[in-house]
Every structure is written in C-alpha cells, then in structure tokens.
Amino acid sequence: MNSIDIFLGTDIIEVKRIKTSISAIGQRFVNRIFTSDEQNYCLSKRRPEIHFAGRFAAKESVMKALISSGYNKSISFKTIEIKPSKNGSPEVNLGLLFEGKIKLSISHTENYAIASAIYLK
Numbered sequence: 001m002n003s004i005d006i007f008l009g010t011d012i013i014e015v016k017r018i019k020t021s022i023s024a025i026g027q028r029f030v031n032r033i034f035t036s037d038e039q040n041y042c043l044s045k046r047r048p049e050i051h052f053a054g055r056f057a058a059k060e061s062v063m064k065a066l067i068s069s070g071y072n073k074s075i076s077f078k079t080i081e082i083k084p085s086k087n088g089s090p091e092v093n094l095g096l097l098f099e100g101k102i103k104l105s106i107s108h109t110e111n112y113a114i115a116s117a118i119y120l121k
C-alpha cells in the first residue's frame with residue numbers, strides 16, 4: 001500500500017504590514033510578490049490590502065509546508081500562485097516540480113490574515 005506523508009505550513013500577517021509595503025515600495029513590491037491574475041483579483045475587492053495579505057500569508061504557508069518536507073531549493077513568491085476556485089476556495093498553482101498536492105485555507109479580518117497549507121506527498 002502506498003503511504004502519504006503530510007506536511008503543514010501556517011502563516012499570519014498584519015494587514016497593516018502589507019498596506020505599508022504597498023504604500024512605501026508601490027508597484028515594484030506588488031509585482032515582486034503577486035502574479036497579474038492575483039493582482040487583478042485583489043484589486044477587484046473593496047479593501048485590496050486584506051486580500052493581498054491573505055495571499056501573502058498563503059504563499060508563506062505553502063513555502064513552510066514544502067520546506068518542512070525537505071524541499072531545499074529557493075522558491076520565489078510568484079512561483080506560488082493562489083487562484084480562487086469556482087466556489088471561492090483558494091487553490092495553489094505551483095510553478096515548480098514537486099510530487100503530490102497542496103491544499104490551502106485562508107482567513108482574514110480587518111487587521112490580520114492567516115493561511116494554512118497541507119502538502120500531501
């Protein structure tokens with residue numbers, strides 16, 4: 001029988017931190033972290049910084065799950081793309097070679113965003 005290894009990653013971030021980076025560094029910061037589809041999605045929302053923060057936390061949680069599995073190559077933020085599925089739940093589009101699949105959950109308030117990733121290998 002094949003066995004599955006499970007690796008977890010979690011990240012929490014203050015929405016204010018993302019808002020400050022966007023104000024201070026501007027589009028250069030946004031372009032370094034988020035794909036154009038992610039940018040369009042977040043900018044379509046009433047408070048884009050909340051959704052940018054959720055995606056930032058999601059990317060870091062995916063990085064943690066991969067690193068905890070022993071993955072040891074560098075991972076850029078844009079390699080990990082977060083897409084909403086039809087019902088709004090987040091899906092991961094990973095632009096690197098890996099085996100298995102990753103499941104993700106995001107939540108946010110006005111002030112904080114949190115995400116958890118599960119890597120099933």
Ligand SMILES: CC(C)(COP(=O)(O)OP(=O)(O)OC[C@H]1O[C@@H](n2cnc3c(N)ncnc32)[C@H](O)[C@@H]1OP(=O)(O)O)[C@@H](O)C(=O)NCCC(=O)NCCS
Nearest residue numbers: 045050051052054055084087088089090105106107108109
């Ligand atoms: C899907 C649902 C659970 C999301 O709850 P929420 O409190 O608004 O979500 P949070 O603010 O904590 O998190 C938002 C994130 O959840 C994720 N999300 C959205 N829809 C989702 C879904 N169907 N499944 C899983 N995750 C979902 C997204 O990543 C979203 O982030 P984004 O807006 O940046 O893309 C909620 O909208 C829902 O449908 N609840 C069902 C219960 C219900 O209908 N209650 C009303 C009658 S009592």
